[in-house]
Amino acid sequence: MVLQQRPQEIREHFAHKDFDLAYSTLLDCVLDSENLALFERIIANEHWKEQHPEHTSEDWLQKCEAIVDALEELHLPEKRRNEFLLNCERLVKTYPRGAFKLGPISFSIRPGQLIGLVGENGNGKTTLLRILAKEIGYDEGDLHYHNEGDFQNDYDHRTKLVYIPQRTQKWYGKIRTNLRFCATHYGIMGRHNELLVEMMMIRFGLFKFRDLNWSELSSGYKMRFELARTFLRRPEILLLDEPLANLDVFAQQIVLNDLRSLAKSSYNPIGIILSSQQLFEVEKVADEVLFLKNGAPKLLENENQNAATKCFIELETTANREAIHTVLSAIADVEIHFNGGMYVISSASTNANGILEKLIVGHVPVNYFRDISGSSKRFFVSN
Numbered sequence: 001m002v003l004q005q006r007p008q009e010i011r012e013h014f015a016h017k018d019f020d021l022a023y024s025t026l027l028d029c030v031l032d033s034e035n036l037a038l039f040e041r042i043i044a045n046e047h048w049k050e051q052h053p054e055h056t057s058e059d060w061l062q063k064c065e066a067i068v069d070a071l072e073e074l075h076l077p078e079k080r081r082n083e084f085l086l087n088c089e090r091l092v093k094t095y096p097r098g099a100f101k102l103g104p105i106s107f108s109i110r111p112g113q114l115i116g117l118v119g120e121n122g123n124g125k126t127t128l129l130r131i132l133a134k135e136i137g138y139d140e141g142d143l144h145y146h147n148e149g150d151f152q153n154d155y156d157h158r159t160k161l162v163y164i165p166q167r168t169q170k171w172y173g174k175i176r177t178n179l180r181f182c183a184t185h186y187g188i189m190g191r192h193n194e195l196l197v198e199m200m201m202i203r204f205g206l207f208k209f210r211d212l213n214w215s216e217l218s219s220g221y222k223m224r225f226e227l228a229r230t231f232l233r234r235p236e237i238l239l240l241d242e243p244l245a246n247l248d249v250f251a252q253q254i255v256l257n258d259l260r261s262l263a264k265s266s267y268n269p270i271g272i273i274l275s276s277q278q279l280f281e282v283e284k285v286a287d288e289v290l291f292l293k294n295g296a297p298k299l300l301e302n303e304n305q306n307a308a309t310k311c312f313i314e315l316e317t318t319a320n321r322e323a324i325h326t327v328l329s330a331i332a333d334v335e336i337h338f339n340g341g342m343y344v345i346s347s348a349s350t351n352a353n354g355i356l357e358k359l360i361v362g363h364v365p366v367n368y369f370r371d372i373s374g375s376s377k378r379f380f381v382s383n
Contacts, residue, residue, distance in 0.1 A: 007068045010025050032267040032268050038071065040195065042067065045063050086109050086132065087108045087143075088106060089143075090141040093136075093138045102124040102131075111271060115274075117273055124292045132239055133239050161237045164243065168226050175210050175211070175217070179228060197232070205224055219251075235270055238259075239272075259285070312375075318365050321336060324336060327362030
């Protein structure tokens with residue numbers, strides 16, 4: 001298959017001056033090609049940028065477009081996306097004395113899919129990820145992995161099934177040295193080792209920090225280091241426990257966009273399951289959302305179908321509950337909840353536009369208004 005669609009996509013991003021998106025897409029395509037000559041050209045481009053801080057965007061763009069031209073000449077087979085990477089059927093984990101029960105949980109993930117695992121603390125998110133990562137066992141149900149019989153041993157399996165816990169291990173020494181050590185451990189040697197590590201540092205924004213010690217990185221860049229280390233070994237399934245914790249909003253968005261892009265690679269798509277309490281951010285990029293409450297699952301897609309007729313609105317206003325209730329009193333089934341900072345308004349007889357119209361006509365000041373009817377955040381509303 002001739003690489004045509006992605007180069008055209010990259011060119012369109014450059015034309016619209018979406019430089020960051022264009023360059024990250026170009027990097028992903030070059031990494032997918034596994035072409036060392038293209039690796040060298042990307043790396044040379046990065047060194048040129050460092051040596052010419054006064055360079056114009058036109059200079060850099062010309063160099064990038066030349067790499068896009070070379071990329072377009074390659075032929076790469078597109079991988080199939082219809083087989084299951086992981087299939088989980090009525091999985092149950094029970095802790096002693098009945099203190100907590102997880103499940104039954106059933107879901108599957110295919111190449112190119114990103115599943116968000118959301119819920120409050122203590123509802124089983126980490127337990128489920130550790131079961132999927134084969135760190136702990138389960139009591140009932142079935143758990144199957146794609147091509148499980150092809151793995152020579154459990155270590156071979158774990159090379160393709162990667163789990164990154166919320167608290168990652170400490171590293172000592174320089175970023176580049178640690179990544180080269182990891183690549184060697186994964187069997188990547190010589191010039192390939194050197195070039196691939198350089199590419200991963202570029203892809204995850206670590207290139208300018210390559211000679212810093214791990215301890216000198218911020219939390220966001222430590223997470224990028226973990227992702228760079230992980231993608232050195234081309235995982236098929238990536239399990240992430242709270243990767244957005246301790247990151248600012250901007251860093252969260254970068255990490256999520258990177259994960260979605262890497263999951264949906266045209267030529268090396270993978271399955272990603274990540275847990276988080278950042279509901280809205282995860283829902284923006286996830287193909288499916290699995291919500292856990294007291295260990296019991298709700299697949300958001302199914303819940304949306306079941307509750308399609310009910311509207312949930314988040315409202316921030318300086319008005320008090322009595323004023324809001326008076327304005328919305330014409331809606332017979334309206335319910336108003338207040339969590340101390342935000343109102344949640346629900347109704348099955350009207351939609352978001354109807355509620356907003358009544359608030360405006362009633363002169364209720366609206367500082368923030370969001371339709372959460374399709375969001376897992378509505379599950380947090382107390383009834």
